[in-house]
Amino acid sequence: MSRRTYAGLNNRKEKKMLLEGKNVVVYGAGGAVGGAVARGFAREGARVFLTGRDSGALDAVAKEISTAGGAAETAVVDAVDERAVAGHLETVIAATGGIDVSFNAIGISPRGLQGIPLAELPVENFLLPITTYTRAHFVTAKSAARHMIPRGSGVIMMHTPEPARASMPLVGGMSVGWAAMEALNRALSAEWGRYGVRSVCLRTTGMVETPVIDVVYGLHADALGITRDQFTAAAIDLTHRKRPTTLAELTAVAVFLASDHASAMTGTVANLTGGLIVD
Secondary structure, eight states: OOHHHHHHHHHHHHOOOTTTTOEEEEETTTSHHHHHHHHHHHHTTOEEEEEESOHHHHHHHHHHHHHTTOEEEEEEOOTTOHHHHHHHHHHHHHHHSOOOEEEEOOOOOOTTTSSSOGGGSOHHHHHHHHHHHHHHHHHHHHHHHHHHHHHTOEEEEEEEEGGGTSOOTTOTTHHHHHHHHHHHHHHHHHHHGGGTEEEEEEEEOOOTTSHHHHHHHHHHHHHHTSOHHHHHHHHHHTSSSSSOOOHHHHHHHHHHHHSGGGTTOOSEEEEESTTSSOO
């Protein structure tokens, strides 16, 4: 083997992982999106703190991460409970000295909230996603920023699907809640960017790999009188590349945005809709 080949091997071995030495908290880590992103963060060297309401789901993700050689810890935390979120972060700070990334991936069941015409949707069902999403993201962002601002660095991250921007029927208050998240993302950056705290959002299509999309597309299909497969095909056809965003694609961009390589990106939405939405 030549000296050049040895050098190449050494360079690959010594290459620093994108999130090496970073401490990351993921809310909703037991879900498809939160779990995928948490695993991606861990693969790039982050110490990941998994939170959610289902301890079994959290433990399963943590086991995958640890089996792959990563570092993960779990805690049952409801992201809408400010006291619980703040208390958990205090324990993370005590153990690590700081938090670098806060990724909120919580979700709520679409049953009773989507697939119903607005004129027939109860007010409470319309408001539920708006109040839940905005409260949870404000609580987790505010709690993290209180620790990030004194250190002069940190990243607040969130995820929205395409109805946050696109006009779509039968989505109820979900689209309003997701749009509010993107507005919150800009507001957080406007206030905290000067202190070194970035806020970024990732916007995707519906991801057919996730169990919740089976439910969502089923509700919409039933309301339109077509099959779920027909609705799925129609949704995919709206994209330029004729395929939906994958979890792997979302995870890859999330890792990059959480890293120092994306230091100039704040107050923005990373558009991963494959052309469904053209900015």
